[in-house]
Amino acid sequence: MSVLVIIPAAGSGSRFGGEIPKQFLPLAGKPLLLHSVERFFLDERVDQVIVAVAEALLANTKQTERARFVAGGATRQQSVLRALEAAGDGFELVAVHDAVRPFFATGTFHALLDAAHESGAAIPALPVNDTIHITRGDIIEATPDRALLAAAQTPQVFRYDILREALERAVADGIEGTDEAALATRYGHTVRVLPGDPMNFKITHAADMERAEKIMAEATA
Numbered sequence: 712m713s714v715l716v717i718i719p720a721a722g723s724g725s726r727f728g729g730e731i732p733k734q735f736l737p738l739a740g741k742p743l744l745l746h747s748v749e750r751f752f753l754d755e756r757v758d759q760v761i762v763a764v765a766e767a768l769l770a771n772t773k774q775t776e777r778a779r780f781v782a783g784g785a786t787r788q789q790s791v792l793r794a795l796e797a798a799g800d801g802f803e804l805v806a807v808h809d810a811v812r813p814f815f816a817t818g819t820f821h822a823l824l825d826a827a828h829e830s831g832a833a834i835p836a837l838p839v840n841d842t843i844h845i846t847r848g849d850i851i852e853a854t855p856d857r858a859l860l861a862a863a864q865t866p867q868v869f870r871y872d873i874l875r876e877a878l879e880r881a882v883a884d885g886i887e888g889t890d891e892a893a894l895a896t897r898y899g900h901t902v903r904v905l906p907g908d909p910m911n912f913k914i915t916h917a918a919d920m921e922r923a924e925k926i927m928a929e930a931t932a
C-alpha cells in the first residue's frame with residue numbers, strides 16, 4: 712500500500728504569546744515540526760511526506776521527492792486539502808499528523824495503517840479521565856457519559872478517497888472540523904478508534920515544551 716503523510720503547519724497562532732508559531736520553536740536544538748517530519752521520512756512504510764507551511768516560508772524550504780512543502784490555506788482543513796491536492800491521487804492511504812506531536816509511537820502508526828487499509832479510517836484516542844460538561848457561559852447545560860468519550864490524537868489515517876471526499880464536502884458545506892475524523896464520520900464513513908498513547912501529547916503551552924525537553928534529554932542521556 713502506498714502511504715502519504717500530511718503535516719499541517721501553516722498556522723500562525725501561538726498560545727505561547729511569542730512571535731514564532733509553536734511548530735517552529737526549537738526542541739532539542741531543532742524545530743519541533745522537523746522531529747515529526749524526520750520520523751515519518753525514516754519510516755519505510757511512508758512513500759511521501761507533504762508539509763503545509765505559510766506561503767511566506769516556502770522559499771526557505773528544500774523540496775525532495777519524498778519530502779515536499781506546499782503553501783497552506785486559511786484554516787487547518789484547507790491546508791490539509793491543499794496538500795492532498797498537491798499530492799495527486801496515487802496514494803492508497805493518507806495519514807494526517809499534528810506538527811506539534813513529536814512523540815507518536817511507530818507501532819501505533821503502523822497499526823493505524825493496517826486498520827485503515829482494512830476499514831477505511833482509523834485514529835488513536837485516549838479514554839477521558841475528567842468529567843466533561845457542555846457549558847454555556849458559566850452554566851452547565853449537559854454532561855455526556857464519560858464512558859462514551861474519547862480524546863483524539865494523531866496520526867489519523869484514511870483511505871485517500873474517503874479523506875478527499877470528506878474535505879471537499881466540508882468545504883462545499885462551509886463546515887470547519889477540528890480534526891479529519893470528525894469530517895469522515897459526519898459524511899457517513901466508519902472511523903475505527905485504536906488505543907492512543909499518553910506520551911503522544913500535543914505541545915500546546917510552554918509547560919508542554921518543558922516536558923518535551925525533559926523527555927528528549929532523558930532519551931539521549
Ligand code: C5P
Nearest residue numbers: 719720721722783784785786787790810
Ligand atoms: O491552531 P490550531 O492548533 O488549530 O492548528 C492546528 C494545526 O493546523 C497546526 O499545526 C497549525 O500549524 C495548522 N494550521 C494550518 N493552516 C492554517 C491553520 C492551522 O496548517 N491555516
